[in-house]
Amino acid sequence: MNTNTETKPYPRHIAIILDGNGRFAKKHGLLRQQGHKAGADNVEAVGDLFIEKGIPYMTVYAFSTENWKRSEDEVSYLMALMKRYLTKNKVDALRKGIRIRVIGDRSRLSRDLQELIVSMEEDTKDMKNLNLTFAINYGGRDEIRRAVSKMISDGVKADQVDEALISSYLDTSDLPDPDLLIRTSGEERISNFLLWQIAYAEMYFTDKLWPEFDEAELDQALASFQKRDRRFGGRKEE
Ligand code: FPP
Numbered sequence: 001m002n003t004n005t006e007t008k009p010y011p012r013h014i015a016i017i018l019d020g021n022g023r024f025a026k027k028h029g030l031l032r033q034q035g036h037k038a039g040a041d042n043v044e045a046v047g048d049l050f051i052e053k054g055i056p057y058m059t060v061y062a063f064s065t066e067n068w069k070r071s072e073d074e075v076s077y078l079m080a081l082m083k084r085y086l087t088k089n090k091v092d093a094l095r096k097g098i099r100i101r102v103i104g105d106r107s108r109l110s111r112d113l114q115e116l117i118v119s120m121e122e123d124t125k126d127m128k129n130l131n132l133t134f135a136i137n138y139g140g141r142d143e144i145r146r147a148v149s150k151m152i153s154d155g156v157k158a159d160q161v162d163e164a165l166i167s168s169y170l171d172t173s174d175l176p177d178p179d180l181l182i183r184t185s186g187e188e189r190i191s192n193f194l195l196w197q198i199a200y201a202e203m204y205f206t207d208k209l210w211p212e213f214d215e216a217e218l219d220q221a222l223a224s225f226q227k228r229d230r231r232f233g234g235r236k237e238e
Contacts, residue, residue: 007226008225008226008227009226010053010054010055010222010225010226011055011178011179011180011202011222011225012055012056012057012176012179013055013056013057013058013059013175013176013177013178013179013180014050014055014057014058014059014178014179014180014181014182014221015058015059015060015061015178015180015181015182015193015194015197015198015201016046016058016059016060016061016181016182016183016184017061017181017182017183017184017187017190017191017193018039018042018043018060018061018062018184018210018213019183019184019185019187019209019210020184020185020186020208020209020210020211020212021035021036021038021039021209021210021211022035023035023185023209024038024039024209024210024211024212025038027209032074033074033077035211036074036077036078036081037081038211039210039211040081040085041211042210042211042213043060043132044089044092045214046058046213046218047096047098047130047132048096049215049218050130051096051097051098051129051130053218053222055130056129056130056131057130057131057133057175057176057178058130058131058132058133059103059132059133059134059135059172059175059178059194060132060133060134060135061135061138061191061193062078062082062134062135062136063078063079063082063104063135063136063137063138064135064137064138064139064191064192064193065104065105065137065138065139065142065192066139066191066192068108068137079109079110079113082113082134082136083112083113083116086100086113086116086117086119086120087116089120090119090120090123090124093120093124093127093132094123094124094127096129096130097127097128097129097130098124098127098129098130098131098132099124099125099126099127099128099130099131099132100120100121100124100132100133100134101121101131101132101133101134101174101175102117102120102121102133102134102135102136103133103134103135103136103138103143103171103172104135104136104137104138104139104143104171105137105138105142105143105146106136106137108137109136109137117136131175133172133175135193135194138171138193139192140190140192140193140194140195140196141192141195142192143170143171143195143196144166144170144195144196146171147166147169147170148169150169151165151166151169166196167196170196170197172194172197175197177197177198177199177200177201178194178197178198178201179201179202179225179230180201180202180203180204180221180225181193181194181198181201181202181203181204182204182205182206182213182221183203183204183205183206184206184208184209184210184212184213185206185207185208185209185210186205186206186207187205188203188205200230200232200233202224202225202228202230204221204224204225206220206221
């Protein structure tokens with residue numbers, strides 16, 4: 001039995017599958033788009049909580065490689081929401097010390113969204129309070145496919161391939177692996193998010209819909225994380 005009662009550290013990196021915006025809208029008699037707007041606002045609110053609590057890395061699943069299958073209206077609304085975020089939030093990001101990055105395959109995004117991403121990443125690159133990463137047109141399998149393809153075109157030899165090299169070819173090469181993965185809205189799936197990087201992450205699932213995920217919820221997730229006995233495949237001495 002683990003009798004260690006000393007407080008364990010918070011996770012350094014939390015990845016979030018922010019699910020339930022549509023159901024939140026339905027529950028409150030709103031349009032789906034309004035649910036997404038509430039979801040985007042909550043990314044900002046939860047980011048502030050990360051800064052307050054000293055958790056330096058937050059990575060959110062904003063748009064998956066599968067989300068293109070949604071209606072044209074919904075896809076264009078989500079794209080517009082991301083554009084608006086990247087246009088309006090630069091001053092706030094600089095004031096709060098937030099470094100913003102984007103992972104995923106940008107080549108399918110519109111030219112103006114790609115330019116906004118480059119400019120936000122460049123202008124916030126020295127910020128240190130929070131590393132906020134948006135996964136946009138992101139799929140874990142697609143990320144691994146792109147990494148393998150690049151390794152081959154770089155002429156990497158079979159005996160040079162080790163785990164560190166693979167990690168260095170992923171979109172997340174300059175981020176630590178997540179310690180905790182949170183998914184809201186009662187679904188208990190990974191949905192192609194950070195497949196390589198979550199090898200040893202703890203999982204936390206809550207029934208709360210993403211726009212309802214607040215400080216009390218985050219505290220519960222953190223308390224649950226602190227109770228876990230992380231072994232990374234090894235065995236702790238009793
Ligand atoms: C899941 O809810 C949410 C998404 C697929 C997209 C979330 C994206 C944003 C909120 C925008 C990105 C954030 C910023 C800050 C620009 P769902 O639609 O699957 O919900 P449902 O399962 O209840 O229908």
